[in-house]
Amino acid sequence: MRRSVAVRLSALLATGALAAATGMALSTSTASAATGGVTGYATQNGGTTGGAGGQTVRATTGTAIHQALCGRASSSTPIIIQVEGTINHGNTAKVSGSSCNTAAGVIELKQISNVTIVGVGNGAVFDQLGIHIRESRNIIIQNVTVRNVKKSGSPTSNGGDAIGMESGVRNVWVDHATLEASGGESEGYDGLFDMKDNTQYVTLSYSILRNSGRGGLIGSSESDTSNGYVTFHHNLYQNIDSRTPLLRGGVSHIYNNHYKNLNESGINSRAGARAKVDNNYFEDSKDVLGTFYTDAAGYWQVSGNVFDNVTWSSRSGDNNPAGPNPTSNTSVSVPYAYTLDAANCVPSVVSQTAGANKGLKVSDGSCTPQSPDPTDPGPTDPGPTDPDPTDPPTGTNLSLGAGADGSSKASGTSYGNVIDGSTSTYWSPSGSTGSVSVKWGSATKVSKINIRQASGSGTVNSYRVVNQDTGAVLASGSGTGVISFSATSLKKITFEITGASGTPRIAEFETYAS
Known part of the structure; x- marks a missing residue:
């Protein structure tokens, strides 16, 4: 039978004044990095394990997150940061230390490695506050909501990106996240999920990206083509104007995503980018695949996609949609195993699995969402036994008389x-x-x-x-x-x-x- 993974998180130190001052509590033993197993390109280049094997920290403020990073023995000491509550400008200050490089008004994961940030309890909401990953590697972000991050107006954070990566970033897994804005660039927002300046081996899975002018990009300009090896699967892109994503150079694998209400353009492959686009469901949208706003062509391999009420504009100048009958113009192979859901069931599967606080449900390709499987508990942790009413324990029930x-x-x-x-x-x-x-x-x-x-x-x-x-x-x-x-x-x-x-x-x- 399918049962959820019970994540093992070890004994927290009673820190009293520290917890009161920063919203943080610490643990002394090991914990699992995250529920469920990493997928896609984040499994490559040595894999992505986040803070597996490190301390557990419970944080209810942004300052506490920074304090946890700065309190490690070194910038690479593994750590798992459990976040609950609303993280905002009012509770996110710069913290100094030899193992960190933080800043106020943004969650700064800079020049560090081996970190997991996971939402727990009643949920973690980063409100008008972005997560910035720079010169870092082996990062997991799971089960969080990041909303309304602005690059202009007030308050501003992270250049307007909900999650942004740049400068030699390697191995990042973002999973079961909700990334959202309340408008486009004219309202002060930028991208929801951006990668630039040599960022590689990234997976975005089971996440929601919505209500934004820009979904996200790989590469900041036509000359920034050192990024790539990115997987996008089982995500919902909804009410997005463009960039779902914008690809400049590199290789991307885009499968089993649900695209709904893309207003101007969708997957924009340009500057030599190569995208493998499998079994996605495009609905009520315009120009969902092609090369747009440039004469620097990109490429795609398409298979099994559904185009439901999709309109296509005419080709002219720097506007080159792949439709109305998209065909492959390149061939892309990927180095990892994966299982495809049929495109027709993608809207149903994604609606039940994608986003924060959905129970971390996933798909095994059967078109039926599953709770995380105890036989596949995650990157490094074998995990404890999961709830099983058919396997009663033996011995004395210690609750009797308690x-x-x-x-x-x-x-x-x-x-x-x-x-x-x-x-x-x-x-x-x-x-x-x-x-x-x-x-x-x-x-x-x-x-x-x-x-x-x-x-x-x-x-x-x-x-x-x-x-x-x-x-x-x-x-x-x-x-x-x-x-x-x-x-x-x-x-x-x-x-x-x-x-x-x-x-x-x-x-x-x-x-x-x-």
Whole structure:
């Protein structure tokens, strides 16, 4: 059966004043880089693992993100930064240190490597604040929203790019992100996803790019052709004027994306760029593929695409659309394995998977979205056992005789019902989300829990298992059943429901040492 990956995140240090001042908490042991496995060109050139094997940092401000980078032993020390809340100009200051080079008003990933930034909990929103990657490598950005970044007006950040990369950047994976603006250049916005000045081996997957004049580019000018080896797959481009993306030189692989309401032009291959364009769905759009606004030709190999209510302009001068019947004018091979969804099902698959806070769902080519597969947990981390109601644990249920409490409870339910050994009683949160905890008077070693639901329960779409002593996230994923993680001694453990369909009914919260 398909089950979500439970991401192992280790014990956080209780940092007290530091957390209060910067919105940051630190961890001392290792963690998984991100849920799900890296795909596309980011798997090449040694692969992209982000902060796998490094400390875990929890950040609720931009200053805390910078503090985490600057607090490392070196600029290449692996680190995983879990972000929750709204990051904006008011809470993003410059921080100095030998392992960082930061600036106020932008998340600055400059001259560093081996970093993961991942949204957790109720989500991470970078509001009017861009993420700038410069002279860096091995970066993962996952499950975040970046919105309304401006290059003119007030406030400004990152040259108006939601995510921008430049100057020798290598191996970046951006996954399940939502990048959006509220207009075009005249309103002060620039690109949503830009790469220039020798940026290579990048994958953008399962993301939403919308409501912008410019989707993004590879190469800042016709002479900036040192960029490339970029994969775009299972993304939604919606209400974009142009640049979905603009390609100058290099090789790109563009597959299983949904393009909707492209107002002026779409994939713009120019200056010798070569694009492999497979099984995409283009809808209600104009001039979705070609060479536009230049006489420096680019090239494409097309296969399996659907053009639904697409209009094409006439060829003249520097306007050379590929349609109305696009055919290949080059051949492109890629060095990695991939599986294509049929183009006809791309709108449905992308609508269920792309963007932040979608449960990190992916596709395996079956046209049916799947939660991340435990047999493919990510770049380097084998991961713990995922929720499985068919695999009950053995040994003593440590919850029997323990105490219980929680964040909220629905009328007529009780925290104590999850530790009474009966599946006929249950706890429910007061809404669709909430948390329930099991606690002991002294430290107790736990490495596995079993969440049993009562009949009529709503579906748990996302959860976290938290060491309440320290705030460490021991596991996260979706569903209920058996969840395993590294053995941890603690006095209180929490099952936190962060997303659900309907109201969950938790009958038993069992805990086991092994």
